[in-house]
Amino acid sequence: MARDRNHLAYPPSAPDEGEEVVSTSYSPSHQARRPHCHPSLCTPKSSELEDEFDGWRTLASAGKELKDNFLKALAEREEANRSGKMTSVIFIRDHNTLGQEVSGYIDYAHRLKTQDFQPYFSGKKRLVPGRSDLCYYNWKTQVSTSNSSPNFEVIYDDPNGLLFKNKRDKKILNVDPSSGPGEDSKRTFVQSDLYVHVVIYDHNIRTV
Template sequence: MEDDGPPGADNVVNEFSTYEAFLDSQITQTDLYYLEDEELARQLVELGYRGSGEVLRREEFQARKEAAEASRLSKRSQKKTLAHTGKEVSSSAFLTALAEREEANRSGKMTTIIFIRDRNPNGQEISGYIDYAHRLKTEDFDPYFSGRKRLLPRQTDLSFYNWETQTSTSNNTPNYQVIADNATGLLFKNKRDRKILNVDPKVYSRGHSTYPLLHFRANS
């Protein structure tokens, strides 16, 4: 097993703002009395000759300090980017499902495909498949989770169909490749592991796919 550093090192970098402060914490009044030089006392602590705690070199302290700061900023940034935070979504099963999957889709742990069949602002029935992870990265979802806007498929999504005008489009995304000319129907290939997702509800319900598929049909 690799050595992750001295025990309690993470606590050390969180407790002390500078390496000098860390060194000073291990210098006793007796050390200063005999050495009569604070800088020399610090050097002896750094070399492991003096001091009452674990030896932690300057480079390691700085590296751990930067890692701790990066982790803190990452957690704070992640909390800020979750659009559903603070929103009341429990009254909508669809929004609840989106909220439950938001963090995983933003972080890349999951790439959910959403099927939506609804009516556009012109009253036309439309349907399509949406790459949720891709949409999260390219669009502000605050209006959706706030209930000010409905999530609808677009002609730029994985697939789109307007039942009145019979307009049909399909597009690859950073996560999926569309396989439209297939005898079994529409398929999507995950670009990360190359596995195929069959979005036929009958196939999916039999457990033939391991990818998350979210269906939503609005009341017509």
């Protein structure tokens, strides 16, 4: 598995022309280490698309005073992810409650359907990758997992590196910063005081 680990070690490179950067006061030391996401030894799970969330019009971010750029970015995308117009993948590198450095990719739309996000937007909880997310790696324990979600199939054995295939339009989302994110997708580097490293990949779903 050494080869897989190497080609999934993506450096936090500078954004290309046309890519968005959301910034606030940010320490350069945050970019000292490379974000990883290792593939699981297990076969990724697959499932059918879930029904649309009935209560998406009640936004968890509504009425919240958001100061950090990452929370603002989540709020800006909440309605589109709840309604199915967009599916966002969030890369986070930070520390868990045990102080261990973890990194991974989160299906934002799926998390919104399965979790109450009001504690996140109110600052009572921190959004951290877990073993049930699209991809997860614990730097201390070296535990790695990979799971397909209702919106994305994880492709971790491609020569080009880690890819996510959208289950609706079958288009590929490429998270390698040295490549474009793919058709109908956009990469945004979010500089946050609350997290070590954050990148958001937005995939727009075209309607006929």
